Amino acid sequence: xxxxxxxxxxxxxxxxxxxxxxxxxxxxxxxxxxxxxxxxxxxxxxxxxxxxxxxxxxxxxxxxxxxxxxxxxxxxxxxxxxxxxxxxxxxxxxxxxxxxxxxxxxxxxxxxxxxxxxxxxxxxxxxxxxxxxxxxxxxxxxxxxxxxxxxxxxxxxxxxxxxxxxxxxxxxxxxxxxxxxxxxxxxxxxxxxxxxxxxxxxxxxxxxxxxxxxxxxxxxxxxxxxxxxxxxxxxxxxxxxxxxxxxxxxxxxxxxxxxxxxxxxxxxxxxxxxxxxxxxxxxxxxxxxxxxxxxxxxxxxxxxxxxxxxxxxxxxxxxxxxxxxxxxxxxxxxxxxxxxxxxxxxxxxxxxxxxxxxxxxxxxxxxxxxxxxxxxxxxxxxxxxxxxxxxxxxxxxxxxxxxxxxxxxxxxxxxxxxxxxxxxxxxx
Amino acid sequence: xxxxxxxxxxxxxxxxxxxxxxxxxxxxxxxxxxxxxxxxxxxxxxxxxxxxxxxxxxxxxxxxxxxxxxxxxxxxxxxxxxxxxxxxxxxxxxxxxxxxxxxxxxxxxxxxxxxxxxxxxxxxxxxxxxxxxxxxxxxxxxxxxxxxxxxxxxxxxxxxxxxxxxxxxxxxxxxxxxxxxxxxxxxxxxxxxxxxxxxxxxxxxxxxxxxxxxxxxxxxxxxxxxxxxxxxxxxxxxxxxxxxxxxxxxxxxxxxxxxxxxxxxxxxxxxxxxxxxxxxxxxxxxxxxxxxxxxxxxxxxxxxxxxxxxxxxxxxxxxxxxxxxxxxxxxxxxxxxxxxxxxxxxxxxxxxxxxxxxxxxxxxxxxxxxxxxxxxxxxxxxxxxxxxxxxxxxxxxxxxxxxxxxxxxxxxxxxxxxxxxxxxxxxx
Numbered sequence: 001x002x003x004x005x006x007x008x009x010x011x012x013x014x015x016x017x018x019x020x021x022x023x024x025x026x027x028x029x030x031x032x033x034x035x036x037x038x039x040x041x042x043x044x045x046x047x048x049x050x051x052x053x054x055x056x057x058x059x060x061x062x063x064x065x066x067x068x069x070x071x072x073x074x075x076x077x078x079x080x081x082x083x084x085x086x087x088x089x090x091x092x093x094x095x096x097x098x099x100x101x102x103x104x105x106x107x108x109x110x111x112x113x114x115x116x117x118x119x120x121x122x123x124x125x126x127x128x129x130x131x132x133x134x135x136x137x138x139x140x141x142x143x144x145x146x147x148x149x150x151x152x153x154x155x156x157x158x159x160x161x162x163x164x165x166x167x168x169x170x171x172x173x174x175x176x177x178x179x180x181x182x183x184x185x186x187x188x189x190x191x192x193x194x195x196x197x198x199x200x201x202x203x204x205x206x207x208x209x210x211x212x213x214x215x216x217x218x219x220x221x222x223x224x225x226x227x228x229x230x231x232x233x234x235x236x237x238x239x240x241x242x243x244x245x246x247x248x249x250x251x252x253x254x255x256x257x258x259x260x261x262x263x264x265x266x267x268x269x270x271x272x273x274x275x276x277x278x279x280x281x282x283x284x285x286x287x288x289x290x291x292x293x294x295x296x297x298x299x300x301x302x303x304x305x306x307x308x309x310x311x312x313x314x315x316x317x318x319x320x321x322x323x324x325x326x327x328x329x330x331x332x333x334x335x336x337x338x339x340x341x342x343x344x345x346x347x348x349x350x351x352x353x354x355x356x357x358x359x360x361x362x363x364x365x366x367x368x369x370x371x372x373x374x375x376x377x378x379x380x381x382x383x384x385x386x387x388x389x390x391x392x393x394x395x396x397x398x399x400x401x402x403x404x405x406x407x408x409x410x411x412x413x414x415x416x417x418x419x420x421x422x423x424x425x426x427x428x
Numbered sequence: 429x430x431x432x433x434x435x436x437x438x439x440x441x442x443x444x445x446x447x448x449x450x451x452x453x454x455x456x457x458x459x460x461x462x463x464x465x466x467x468x469x470x471x472x473x474x475x476x477x478x479x480x481x482x483x484x485x486x487x488x489x490x491x492x493x494x495x496x497x498x499x500x501x502x503x504x505x506x507x508x509x510x511x512x513x514x515x516x517x518x519x520x521x522x523x524x525x526x527x528x529x530x531x532x533x534x535x536x537x538x539x540x541x542x543x544x545x546x547x548x549x550x551x552x553x554x555x556x557x558x559x560x561x562x563x564x565x566x567x568x569x570x571x572x573x574x575x576x577x578x579x580x581x582x583x584x585x586x587x588x589x590x591x592x593x594x595x596x597x598x599x600x601x602x603x604x605x606x607x608x609x610x611x612x613x614x615x616x617x618x619x620x621x622x623x624x625x626x627x628x629x630x631x632x633x634x635x636x637x638x639x640x641x642x643x644x645x646x647x648x649x650x651x652x653x654x655x656x657x658x659x660x661x662x663x664x665x666x667x668x669x670x671x672x673x674x675x676x677x678x679x680x681x682x683x684x685x686x687x688x689x690x691x692x693x694x695x696x697x698x699x700x701x702x703x704x705x706x707x708x709x710x711x712x713x714x715x716x717x718x719x720x721x722x723x724x725x726x727x728x729x730x731x732x733x734x735x736x737x738x739x740x741x742x743x744x745x746x747x748x749x750x751x752x753x754x755x756x757x758x759x760x761x762x763x764x765x766x767x768x769x770x771x772x773x774x775x776x777x778x779x780x781x782x783x784x785x786x787x788x789x790x791x792x793x794x795x796x797x798x799x800x801x802x803x804x805x806x807x808x809x810x811x812x813x814x815x816x817x818x819x820x821x822x823x824x825x826x827x828x829x830x831x832x833x834x835x836x837x838x839x840x841x842x843x844x845x846x847x848x849x850x851x852x853x854x855x856x
Contacts (some may be wrong), residue, residue, distance in 0.1 A: 005480055007522035007730050010506060013474035015519050018533070021470045037787045039764040039794020039814075042449045046441035046552045047475070048540075052433055070498040073542065078438060091443050094435035100808040104794060105446070112476075114501065124474045139776075139797055253780075302435050336467040348567075352681070359465045366467020366532060369567055380528040386467075 012116075012123030019332040019385075024126065026330060027316055028108055030154040031128040038147050040104040040130060045087045047110060051077035053086045056301050068112050080112035084129045085270070085298065085311060092133055092309075093302035101134025101307070111315075120287055120318050128319075131311030138242070140310040141274050141294065142249045148278055148290045148312050149255055156328045162289065163257045166246065166276045167264035169293075170239040171229070175222055175262070178232060179215035187269075193223070194265040223262050239273075246274060270295045276312070285325040290314040332385055337424050338404075339381040341368040343393030350397040354417070361421045382407050387428060440544075440551030447760040452554065454758060455744055456536055458582040459556040466575050468532040468558060473515045475538060479505035481514045484729050496540050508540035512557040513698070513726065513739060520561055520737075521730035529562025529735070539743075548715055548746050556747075559739030566670070568738040569702050569722065570677045576706055576718045576740050577683055584756045590717060591685045594674065594704045595692035597721075598667040599657070603650055603690070606660060607643035615697075621651070622693040651690050667701075674702060698723045704740070713753040718742040760813055765852050766832075767809040769796040771821035778825040782845070789849045810835050815856060 009015050016024060032042065051069050068080040081087055084107055092099060107129045117123060130147055132140045145164060152162055176186050192207045199207075209216040222229040233240055243260060250258050266275045275293030280286060292312025299307045323329045338358070342351040348369045355365045366386065368377045374391060381389045389405040396402050400417040406427060415423045437443050444452060460470065479497050496508040509515055512535060520527060535557045545551060558575055560568045573592060580590055604614050620635045627635075637644040650657040661668055671688060678686050694703045703721030708714060720740030727735045751757045766786070770779040776797045783793045794814065796805045802819055809817045817833040824830050828845040834855060843851045 004731060005484060005518070005729050006478070007518050008478075009474060009518075010476040010478055011502070011504065013476050015474075015522075016472035017519065017523065018469040018471050021472050024472070025470070036763045036792045037790075039767070039792060041446040041763055041812075042453070043446050044444035044449050044452070046437060046443075046538075048438040048441050048552065050434070050436075050438055056433060065501075068498075068500070070496075072496070073493075074439070076439065090433070090435050090437075091445065094443075095445065100811040102796065102798065102808075110474075124476065135798065143795075252777075301433050303432060335464045335469055339467070349680075362465075364464045364467060367571075368530065370530065370563065380530075383528040384469075 010123075014122065014124070018334075022332055022335075023320065023329060024316060027128075027155075027319055028126075030151055031106065031108055031130075034147055034151045034154050035106040035130055037150075038104070038143065040106045040132075040147075043088075043091065043105050043107050044109065045081075045084075045091065045107075047081050047112065049079050049081050049087060051079040053090060054079055054082065066113050066115055068114050081109065082111055082113050084109045084111065084127060084313065085131075085295070088129065088131060088311075089298040089309075090302060092307060093299045093305070096299070096303065096305050096307065099133075102140075103133040104131075105133075106130040120321055122317055126316040127313050128316075129311060129313045131309055133307050133309045135310070136296075136308045138246050138249055138274075140308075141246055141276075142253055144292060144310050144312050145250060145255060145276060146253050148292075148314070151314070152278070152289070152322075155323055157322075157326060159257050161281060161326055162278050162322075163259055163281050164250075164255065164276060164278050165259050165261040165264045166243065166274060167261050168239050168243050168274050169271050170273050171233065171237075171243065171262065172265075174233050174237060174239055175219065175229065179212060179219045181212050181215075181219075185211050190265045193263050196263055226260050226262065229262055243274070266291055266293060270298050272296045274310075278314075280322050280325065282325050285321055287318055287321065289318055289322055333408075334384050334386045335364055336366050336384065336386045337364045337428070338388035338390060339366050339368055339377070339384075339386050341374065341377045341389065341391050343374070343391055345371065347392050347394065347397065351392040354392060357417075358420060363421060363424060378405070378407070388424060438551075442550065442552070446762075450760055450763075451748065451757060452744060455556075455583075455747055456554075458579055459534065459536055459558075462575055462579045462582050463534040463558055465578075466532070466571065468534045468575075471516075471519065471533050471535050472537065473509075473512075473519065473535075475509050475540065477507050477509050477515060479507040481518060482507055482510065494541050494543055496542050509537065510539055510541050512537045512539065512555060512741065513559075513723070516557065516559060516739075517726040517737075518730060520735060521727045521733070524727070524731065524733050524735065527561075530568075531561040532559075533561075534558040548749055550745055554744040555741050556744075557739060557741045559737055561735050561737045563738070564724075564736045566674050566677055566702075568736075569674055569704075570681055572720060572738050572740050573678060573683060573704060574681050576720075576742070579742070580706070580717070580750075583751055585750075585754060587685055589709060589754055590706050590750075591687055591709050592678075592683065592704060592706050593687050593689040593692050594671065594702060595689050596667050596671050596702050597699050598701050599661070599665075599671065599690065600693075602661050602665060602667055603647065603657065607640060607647045609640050609643075609647075613639050618693045621691050624691055654688055654690065657690055671702070694719055694721060698726045700724045702738075706742075708750050708753065710753050713749055715746055715749065717746055717750055761836075762812050762814045763792055764794050764812065764814045765792045765856070766816035766818060767794050767796055767805070767812075767814050769802065769805045769817065769819050771802070771819055773797075773799065775820050775822065775825065779820040782820060785845075786848060791849060791852060806833070806835070816852060 067082050070078055072078050108126055110124055110126050112124050181189060189211055196204050222232050230240055247258055264275060264277060271293040273294040277288045278290035279288055290312050294310045296308040297306055299305060340351050340355050342348050351367055351369055355367045358365045378389055387408045389407055390402045402415055404413050404415050495510050498506055500506050536554055538552055538554050540552050560572060609617060617639055624632050650660050658668055675686055692703060692705060699721040701722040705716045706718035707716055718740050722738045724736040725734055727733060768779050768783050770776050779795055779797055783795045786793045806817055815836045817835055818830045830843055832841050832843050
């Protein structure tokens with residue numbers, strides 16, 4: 001006897017059974033609808049990318065141990081993309097001359113990270129990416145943040161279900177400069193701040209002090225109090241002014257749940273100015289949903305042209321956690337409207353031809369012409385979450401009158417052939 | 429100066445710029461619509477699979493040199509799926525007890541093969557897969573073939589644009605038995621027949637003769653003439669009768685472009701009975717579009733339960749070639765309906781608020797509030813293939829009357845704010 005193969009999927013990735021797939025499709029539909037409402041068009045690319053794409057400017061964390069990278073038989077180093085922005089920058093740089101600006105693009109790629117699976121983090125997830133190229137003004141940030149909030153609202157989220165944290169890389173730079181932090185220290189410091197909430201206050205303080213010494217108190221006080229930060233940099237500081245203008249413009253666009261958060265660092269290294277994250281406000285799921293910012297220099301990796309850009313991204317795994325926490329995921333129902341079942345073998349032809357007739361009317365119909373009992377067939381239909389069931393026998397074939405069982409509502413109605421379409425539409 | 433990174437994608441895979449992506453979405457939409465019309469629901473899975481999944485029963489060609497297989501850092505052998513059926517069988521076997529039969533599932537996965545890219549064959553492609561589980565009768569084959577032809581017709585193809593070749597593995601077995609071909613020889617022989625049309629007649633004959641000897645003439649004559657094959661096996665042969673019944677049932681379902689083709693082998697090893705392919709009839713593109721068949725034993729790899737199954741699959745690359753050959757691909761038009769452009773900086777607020785108003789009406793709107801010239805903005809809009817353009821100045825803000833430019837038809841119309849939605853809908 002042959003050894004049986006394990007039915008598990010590969011570690012840390014998901015199988016999408018129809019009910020799971022419907023959730024993904026629900027998420028994707030919201031991303032697509034809202035993006036297109038704002039004039040964005042969809043692009044895509046293969047998950048296979050030359051490894052060198054990630055060596056230049058991604059966060060160190062990503063480049064090192066956390067990607068799937070292998071050498072193909074032709075000696076090429078290939079990476080399963082861990083994020084979409086480098087691919088996007090590559091594609092924009094490749095056709096820079098043919099692409100009209102401003103460019104509004106979105107995509108829903110699957111991304112891969114080699115890490116130990118945990119809540120909210122798997123080895124493969126889908127990520128909604130939306131980016132605008134060619135706009136240097138804050139209107140780009142306002143539009144991108146507006147779309148992100150609209151997407152969440154599309155799923156039924158309320159304004160107070162999430163909050164928008166914003167910061168500016170340039171403000172961080174200015175603060176560093178005032179505190180005599182050298183360029184070499186800035187990167188390490190940003191990583192320490194990024195992990196601030198995960199460690200004890202004292203440990204955080206020690207790590208900062210070890211790096212920047214006597215200015216530690218000034219530095220940490222400024223991080224902890226926007227008031228102190230602003231007075232330290234001065235109200236005339238161009239980057240502070242810029243951030244305040246952004247907050248005002250967001251308010252004008254109806255977005256008020258915005259919090260200036262000087263400790264917001266973002267993991268990726270290519271951001272150049274404003275950065276933002278959208279957090280779930282529910283204490284049971286305090287996670288980042290969206291993350292993004294301005295990255296004006298990324299296309300420079302490929303050519304001398306710089307194209308200003310702002311983008312944001314959200315993963316499906318964290319989004320599903322968010323929607324589950326707030327009870328916003330829809331109940332599964334099959335895409336199929338009705339199962340037509342033959343009573344006897346001699347009813348097969350009529351069952352199949354009625355099915356065809358309904359299909360041409362735009363109704364999704366499955367047939368069951370097996371010789372199982374009617375009880376079994378109804379049970380199957382219920383299990384498939386199909387709402388309606390019709391048994392087609394010789395009486396029905398002659399009279400063209402059908403008993404339609406509404407399985408979800410446990411009701412039954414007599415409907416004639418011509419009325420079936422309207423009946424289904426008005427009863428769902 | 430930093431060395432620039434090449435903007436090319438990885439060898440043999442595609443970037444999907446918005447126009448390319450729209451083609452894919454058009455293809456996927458057709459697959460989804462028709463599948464769901466027949467009561468099929470969508471499933472999905474990660475492209476990462478345990479390598480052992482492919483070692484048991486795929487075609488040898490696939491297992492050997494043609495997959496992307498690598499070892500992860502945990503020592504697991506991983507394969508980028510080269511086909512979907514093993515994943516499907518794995519998923520069905522895993523939840524066999526919870527899944528009601530008959531099961532109707534479809535998917536549109538991306539698949540990977542390590543091979544030299546050529547026309548119609550890339551290293552990554554998308555493939556429509558549709559399968560029915562739990563039906564032992566020919567109704568399963570009829571339904572699957574019906575759906576495949578409906579999908580092609582959904583894109584505008586005519587019946588005579590393609591033909592459906594069918595064969596039976598069991599007829600091939602019977603023919604082999606009559607010609608004293610041993611079980612060991614059958615597999616090699618099927619591979620020789622699979623390549624028949626690619627070699628000279630004489631070379632084909634020699635290859636067969638080398639393998640089976642004196643019965644070569646009988647064997648080849650039967651392959652070349654259905655009449656001779658049938659009289660050799662006898663009209664009462666159960667597998668011949670089954671095939672004729674299938675042809676009759678297809679005819680009853682309105683499918684007449686069916687050709688019994690004893691040389692049709694199909695590359696994959698898990699088929700157990702009827703196999704079929706759909707070919708483009710255009711001499712400029714004589715390629716196989718769809719391929720499939722019955723595979724009743726595949727779930728046996730995972731458990732002792734056998735679940736009868738019939739499925740078919742079609743790749744996007746060959747489908748695009750088919751639709752291009754028959755001039756059936758739609759012209760690209762942006763999903764965006766209109767670009768609203770501010771005339772001066774002071775018109776920004778009104779432009780943005782009009783955009784929001786139209787969006788709540790369900791219109792896809794992009795704004796252009798840059799300070800570029802109106803001529804440049806119109807040029808950009810045209811290049812984006814957006815049909816309408818409106819310049820929003822102070823006159824328009826006051827009168828709520830807008831000059832709508834129809835860029836595709838080079839016409840202009842005066843429309844008031846309330847009338848904009850109807851205007852767009854009725855002019856596209």
